[in-house]
Amino acid sequence: MANPEFPDKKYRSLHDSEKFDNGAEDVKRLAALVKKQEIREQLTKNDLVFLYELDTPIEAVGPLGMKDPRIEELRETRDTNADLSILFDCAPEDIARSVSEISKRTKAYIGKLEPSMFDLLPRTVEYVYTEFPEGRIRFRTIELGTGISDGVSFKKTLEE
Structure with a gap:
């Protein structure tokens, strides 16, 4: 039987594991934001700080090493002025x-x-x-x- 953790372990051995961990966590957070957006749930201030990358860049990487397109897609659906009031x-x-x-x-x-x-x-x-x-x-x-x-x-x- 194949080891389901093999790709993760192999990737970690070849690449910066901290960046991998951050990227994996950011992918999960992005997916949660997409879900919230779909069900029209309000984003929290922490969600907005993450989405607009105010503290740190989002490490989630999409196809071909490009920045995950969901970031821009989510931002485009937002009322930035309303978000600014929450953020500030x-x-x-x-x-x-x-x-x-x-x-x-x-x-x-x-x-x-x-x-x-x-x-x-x-x-x-x-x-x-x-x-x-x-x-x-x-x-x-x-x-x-x-x-x-x-x-x-x-x-x-x-x-x-």
């Missing part, structure tokens, strides 16, 4: 799509990067994208040891 824990009007829409209530910005835009964004904004979900801008804080804490102070210091 805010109302749709709290997501600015242009500099003119930025307000004190802004929780996320998705749009073109423009001069002085970052001066207008409230410090509480965590999510800035040029495009969603691919174009995330990541902020980093650098301590200069000079007491400079923001862009305005930095500009003043440079001008002095």
Whole structure:
């Protein structure tokens, strides 16, 4: 009798087993999302984080090593604006799509990067994208040891 685990063991011996495990788990999660979509069950925030690959890329690979086509198929059926509100824990009007829409209530910005835009964004904004979900801008804080804490102070210091 043939060993049903043989292909799995053989694959693991030839390839990166951690990537294989992640890919197998991602395939299962994708299948669960497809099922939820078919029965019109709401996706959770964790489901959406996975689908839009916000934390890590989906390792599920389709035919010929290409990214699993179900990812794009699922995304195309989604109301992205509704998903953004869930992902960013805010109302749709709290997501600015242009500099003119930025307000004190802004929780996320998705749009073109423009001069002085970052001066207008409230410090509480965590999510800035040029495009969603691919174009995330990541902020980093650098301590200069000079007491400079923001862009305005930095500009003043440079001008002095």
